[in-house]
Amino acid sequence: xxxxxxxxxxxxxxxxxxxxxxxxxxxxxxxxxxxxxxxxxxxxxxxxxxxxxxxxxxxxxxxxxxxxxxxxxxxxxxxxxxxxxxxxxxxxxxxxxxxxxxx
Amino acid sequence: xxxxxxxxxxxxxxxxxxxxxxxxxxxxxxxxxxxxxxxxxxxxxxxxxxxxxxxxxxxxxxxxxxxxxxxxxxxxxxxxxxxxxxxxxxxxxxxxxxxxxxxxxxxxxxxxxxxxxxxxxxxxxxxxxxxxxxxxxxxxxxxxxxxxxxxxxxxxxxxxxxxxxxxxxxxxxxxxxxxxxxxxxxxxxxxxxxxxxxxxxxxxxxxxxxxxxxxxxxxxxxxxxxxxxxxxxxxxxxxxxxxxxxxxxxxxxxxxxxxxxxxxxxxxxxxxxxxxxxxxxxxxxxxxxxxxxxxxxxxxxxxxxxxxxxxxxxxxxxxxxxxxxxxxxxxxxxxxxxxxxxxxxxxxxxxxxxxxxxxxxxxxxxxxxxxxxxxxxxxxxxxxxxxxxxxxxxxxxxxx
Amino acid sequence: xxxxxxxxxxxxxxxxxxxxxxxxxxxxxxxxxxxxxxxxxxxxxxxxxxxxxxxxxxxxxxxxxxxxxxxxxxxxxxxxxxxxxxxxxxxxxxxxxxxxxxxxxxxxxxxxxxxxxxxxxxxxxxxxxxxxxxxxxxxxxxxxxxxxxxxxxxxxxxxxxxx
Numbered sequence: 001x002x003x004x005x006x007x008x009x010x011x012x013x014x015x016x017x018x019x020x021x022x023x024x025x026x027x028x029x030x031x032x033x034x035x036x037x038x039x040x041x042x043x044x045x046x047x048x049x050x051x052x053x054x055x056x057x058x059x060x061x062x063x064x065x066x067x068x069x070x071x072x073x074x075x076x077x078x079x080x081x082x083x084x085x086x087x088x089x090x091x092x093x094x095x096x097x098x099x100x101x102x103x
Numbered sequence: 104x105x106x107x108x109x110x111x112x113x114x115x116x117x118x119x120x121x122x123x124x125x126x127x128x129x130x131x132x133x134x135x136x137x138x139x140x141x142x143x144x145x146x147x148x149x150x151x152x153x154x155x156x157x158x159x160x161x162x163x164x165x166x167x168x169x170x171x172x173x174x175x176x177x178x179x180x181x182x183x184x185x186x187x188x189x190x191x192x193x194x195x196x197x198x199x200x201x202x203x204x205x206x207x208x209x210x211x212x213x214x215x216x217x218x219x220x221x222x223x224x225x226x227x228x229x230x231x232x233x234x235x236x237x238x239x240x241x242x243x244x245x246x247x248x249x250x251x252x253x254x255x256x257x258x259x260x261x262x263x264x265x266x267x268x269x270x271x272x273x274x275x276x277x278x279x280x281x282x283x284x285x286x287x288x289x290x291x292x293x294x295x296x297x298x299x300x301x302x303x304x305x306x307x308x309x310x311x312x313x314x315x316x317x318x319x320x321x322x323x324x325x326x327x328x329x330x331x332x333x334x335x336x337x338x339x340x341x342x343x344x345x346x347x348x349x350x351x352x353x354x355x356x357x358x359x360x361x362x363x364x365x366x367x368x369x370x371x372x373x374x375x376x377x378x379x380x381x382x383x384x385x386x387x388x389x390x391x392x393x394x395x396x397x398x399x400x401x402x403x404x405x406x407x408x409x410x411x412x413x414x415x416x417x418x419x420x421x422x423x424x425x426x427x428x429x430x431x432x433x434x435x436x437x438x439x440x441x442x443x444x445x446x447x448x449x450x451x452x453x454x455x456x457x458x459x460x461x462x463x464x465x466x467x468x469x470x471x472x473x474x475x476x477x478x479x480x481x482x483x484x485x486x487x488x489x490x491x492x493x494x495x496x497x498x499x500x501x502x503x
Numbered sequence: 504x505x506x507x508x509x510x511x512x513x514x515x516x517x518x519x520x521x522x523x524x525x526x527x528x529x530x531x532x533x534x535x536x537x538x539x540x541x542x543x544x545x546x547x548x549x550x551x552x553x554x555x556x557x558x559x560x561x562x563x564x565x566x567x568x569x570x571x572x573x574x575x576x577x578x579x580x581x582x583x584x585x586x587x588x589x590x591x592x593x594x595x596x597x598x599x600x601x602x603x604x605x606x607x608x609x610x611x612x613x614x615x616x617x618x619x620x621x622x623x624x625x626x627x628x629x630x631x632x633x634x635x636x637x638x639x640x641x642x643x644x645x646x647x648x649x650x651x652x653x654x655x656x657x658x659x660x661x662x663x664x665x666x
Binding site: 003010030044059062063069070073082093 | 504507508511514515518519521522527530531534537538541544545548549550552553556557560561564565568569572573575576591592594595596598599600602603606607609610611613621623627628631632635636639643646647650653654657
């Protein structure tokens with residue numbers, strides 16, 4: 001099996017797992033776990049194409065991953081801060097119970 | 104430099120002796136090349152480990168003796184002359200104790216946590232340059248590697264606290280994590296200043312650039328003294344030592360995340376803590392105190408690793424002294440100090456280091472950079488003292 | 504190649520655990536494991552710098568943050584057990600499987616890879632990062648500053664109604 005296909009398969013399955021977590025989890029923090037998995041799946045693709053794809057002299061893959069990691073860290077911090085605020089107001093992180101705009 | 108023309112017995116190469124003896128013997132026996140290099144590597148790693156295990160045993164005695172001296176006591180003096188066998192006695196006691204796992208503990212994580220505390224400390228010790236010829240693993244990304252494995256400690260502390268299934272470990276772990284996260288920021292930012300000036304992440308190279316007398320050490324530059332001081336404070340906090348030893352403040356939360364551990368696992372925590380202390384103090388020596396460089400030129404006869412360990416001993420002695428002198432902080436004071444004082448000051452060292460890098464060494468750059476770091480330093484100190492200090496405490500019941 | 508073959512299933516197993524575990528803390532710890540193995544995967548591919556940064560940022564910061572907020576928001580042991588939504592599983596799979604199928608079909612169509620390992624020289628990476636991509640670096644810097652201040656404000660605001 002060629003390594004690029006292997007890595008792309010890995011990242012596809014990982015992305016799907018992340019998506020599944022986002023769709024099926026109730027706890028808001030665990031949804032964030034799913035989002036992190038999806039972001040990582042994308043990062044694997046960047047590195048895989050840099051390593052096994054056509055020659056990449058400008059190193060776009062690694063640089064994109066660096067930005068992605070920085071932004072993912074910011075996203076996690078903001079997301080968790082929001083979840084903590086919600087928790088302080090409503091005493092829960094269960095998304096099913098956060099339905100006051102439900103009409 | 105080829106391996107053959109190094110004198111085997113010179114004091115400079117003494118720490119490499121076991122590795123090279125093993126390699127020579129194996130090569131003469133006709134072992135394949137990969138086996139030779141792997142065994143050589145294993146022996147080199149064991150050398151470092153043996154040195155620091157001995158240092159750990161000695162330090163546990165010296166610490167108790169120093170504290171005893173500071174508190175006008177005698178300290179351990181029963182096991183052997185001057186208590187020299189005390190570490191052995193402690194070790195035997197630890198190993199023969201019953202290993203208790205609480206009923207509510209998560210068994211696997213409870214077992215993994217002490218191992219995962221020791222592992223990063225050992226890995227971090229591997230990249231530090233101990234002498235001109237003695238860097239166990241000379242990585243190009245050494246500093247980044249150090250911080251990457253060091254960041255694993257937080258997770259293992261959490262595992263210890265959570266897997267114990269008990270209140271005090273949980274509280275201790277939460278304190279420890281918030282403290283380590285807060286103090287890791289200024290730690291890394293001040294180290295970044297060094298990286299900017301030396302233009303490399305490789306620790307041997309950073310030490311190489313500080314050669315030629317103590318005035319070339321990073322701590323003897325205007326930005327470096329500020330960064331070095333901040334880094335020093337952060338190393339104490341990262342090593343969970345007094346006055347930042349809240350995570351295991353015995354008078355408040357028993358022993359923090361280690362409360363539910365006994366026997367060998369507790370010994371592992373103890374070991375991990377001291378190895379981590381050696382690693383982070385060694386990094387401080389490497390980044391700011393010139394690593395293995397001699398303080399004055401013309402001292403070439405002394406093997407360089409002696410300088411490193413001398414400086415390390417001084418830094419660690421200062422930790423002991425601080426532990427004997429300062430009272431423990433409160434958790435809100437600790438966090439406020441990190442976020443309102445340490446981090447802004449650490450960020451200020453970055454532009455100072457950049458200016459120093461581009462202006463070069465000289466009286467003019469001293470005149471520009473020194474005010475840049477000194478003025479905010481004084482300002483922050485004044486503001487911190489006036490506005491942010493805790494309000495005067497009122498003693499509701501003890502007054503009058 | 505051999506290291507990739509060994510590492511990939513491990514990464515997937517850890518990720519599966521992170522998605523499937525009922526207790527949130529177990530899920531978060533398995534996420535940390537998956538991210539750490541991911542970093543090892545980068546190291547195995549020769550992207551040393553990226554692997555170490557991944558380790559420091561994800562394992563050292565993001566996983567710790569997630570675990571820490573799980574602790575803060577924990578109320579009792581029984582709320583831990585309802586992390587999953589059994590009813591959502593079927594629609595979730597219905598949404599996920601087509602995405603997975605499309606991704607896998609695309610992945611199977613990539614041409615055979617070139618196996619010459621490109622180098623990741625740190626100096627050059629830095630030069631490209633701070634010349635060609637300087638505006639992006641500035642934007643990220645502004646973003647991170649905003650996040651820092653924002654998080655500090657979030658933490659401050661809740662002080663008055665502290666129970």
